Amino acid sequence: MWYAIAKPSEYLVLTGAGIDDIRICKKAVVFPFQRCARISVAPFDLALNLQAMTLEKLQFSLPAVFTIGADNELEALKDYARLLAENSEDNANVQKIVKGIIEGETRVVVSSMSMEEVFKERQIFKNKVIENVQKELQQFGLRIYNANVKELQDTPGSEYFSILSQKAHEGALNQAKVDVAEARMKGEIGEAEKKGKMKQEISKIDADTAVLETKRKAEKAKADSELMNRQTELDASVQISKITTKRQTEMKDAELQKQVESKRAETELERLRARDVTKSKVAREASQETADAAYYTEQKAADAQLYKQKMEADAAYYRQSKEADAALYQQKREAEGLLEMSKAYGTLIDVLGGPQAFLQFRMMESGTYEKLAKANGEAIRGLSPKISAWNTGENSGDAMAPVRNIMQGLPPLLTTIHDQTGISPPSWLAQMSVNGEDRERK
Template sequence: MSSEKLPFVLPAVFTIGPQMTTLELGDAAKAAVEAKLLLYAKLIAPLLLGGASASRVHDLVKGVIEGETRVLAAQLTMDEIFTSTKKFKQEVFDSVQKELNQFGLFIYNANVKQLVDVPGHEYFSYLGQKTQQEAASRAKVDVAEARMKGEVGAKERTGLTLQNAAKVDAETKVLLARQQGEALKEEAKVNAEVQVFQNAREADVAAAMTDLAMKKADWDRQAKVAEVEAAKAVAIRDAELQMEVEIKNAKLKAEQLSKATVQYDTQVQESNALFYGRQKVAEAALYEEMKAAEARKVQADALFFEQKMAEDAKLYAKQREAEALSLVGKAKADYMASMLAALGGDYRALRDYLMIDGGMYAEMARINASAVNGLQPKISVWSNGDGGSEGGALQQVSGVYKMLPPLLETVHEQTGMLPPAWMGTLPKDGTAAN
């Protein structure tokens, strides 16, 4: 019966028996076959001993087949069973084989026949009639379509040719675009990996780049200072030469003109020479200040670049340190989880293991030993003779041992901690051990 409560008949023939073949099998497969034969022997033992009827095994296998088939059919609709018959048969075969494994039986062949209607529920018959009607209607539609195609065939051929050509062109462009996209993806992936490697390398050479920038700034400053000094010397020399030229011209004119004119011209030329010399000195000083300002700007840029590279290097180091701490924490968490799983989820056993592995018990023993190191206690046990001299002395020690079980039990009730195995265990009945 399907999930829609529709009954149907599923004729089937199964060839079932013990698995006997062990040829070309490994040792493990042979052992599995022997185990299945042992299960089969246990199944048929009552038959051989006369304790059961011969139809017992047949009824058992038949019940397994019918039960598994009913369970699978109840999960599917009738349409799913009919349209997916092959899948339904395979699921029935697998389910039955899984149940028969516990009896050492093997399905050699399974022949599931066509599904049959139950009298009064002609689902498959109506479904066949529906299929025939749909086929007839489809045939009529096909005839009409063929007639229509015959009438418009020539024009449709031309249109289809143009459409197919356009489709091929479009698919070619799409394929080309897809290939270019894949190439761009691979290139971006490679570029990303190269960028990651370059970033890692840049952090290593940051200090060298800073030193190089400082040295370049110093060299530029020295070169510009030298240029300023050279330009200033040239300007001063130019003024001196101009002054000498003007003086010589004045002397030459003094020889040709009158004394007054010569004196006047000489004074004018000297004034001009003095003005020209002062002007050149002022221009040299201005040029020197401009070059000095440029040198200070270059030096400030180099210092800013150095600080920036140092900060970037510190940031990269912090990031790497954070990643390392994250990996260490994850490794510790995985280690703790694996240790807890290996110990069966026992947190107390894990705690004892960690204390032993960390050397805590050894450290406690060392601290206790150092606390009493150097002490030489003198203990005298006095007895009044009750129970003998030896019995009186050992009675104190016996009292101490009797006190330990209640003490350990109290600690266990309050803290949940158990004493180590070498110290002793609590009595199961909760009373102090004598």
């Protein structure tokens, strides 16, 4: 048993007796049947020179340096400890695994971008690479502290970036020449503009001076004219004020006189109005009382008529309701009687042995047979039926008697049909008598 302490950049990993999986700590007492290992969480730099191909299938070299170390989370430290336990104690295998992840994810990101996007959007490209690599390193308990992507370089046999550099250099040189020429042109134009502007300012000052002198003379003449006009206006204003004051005094006197007369007329009008209004008010109140009395009388008569009609309507409604109730009760009793009768008929059908026997019973009970016989008698009354009687004799003991009976019965049958209906048999079958009288044959 011994006491172990980890360095600031280390953690202790304990396994063995009393520990289910692994235990991560900074200090611990190591008991017998336990093993203590040290893991370093200090970040390390991993320099790479990646070969990638863009969306346009252009190859380039991407120098980059990644700073990678263990995450400080407990579960991440456990994954990191397992990673070291499965490999050697140095970082060679860890760097190999990390390098493979970075190369694979970088190629995936580059293959989805164009060369122009990789070159211009360097920060977006860097963030995508870090995000994808971090997702893969998380399962090993590692994290990316920093990623530095250097300048893109051409692969052997490619001159893409060198040509772009030359293009940019030539463009900058040409732009410098244009800028120098433009600056020289602006200087000459500016010098000419300054000279012209100086001449324009001198001429403008001279013209402004002459204009100011003219304005001063005009202003002086205007001031003199205004002074004279003002003096005249003041004199006229004094005269007008005097006349106005006089007229206002006269108007005020007339207005007061008018008010006095108006007050007198109003007083007389109010006196006459009070007298006439009093008479009108008395007459109106008398008419109102008369109208109210007539209205009250008519209203009471209308109320009495309405009450009478209402009572008559209630009486009619009550009478019709009772009649309807009586009719309903009668129909209900009739329906109940029919129901009881149908039950009795059902029992009678069972007693008689079936519907046919019940029908015969009802016909006998209601006298249907007698009525049918009477109706048949009335139907054949006054008829004269023809009756044919034939005697074929006795033929007992004769073997040919049945055949002979058929042949003997045929002529009477044909004669009867002829006598009753007037239909004669064919001439080849039998010859009927001419007179049609009844005959007796033996």
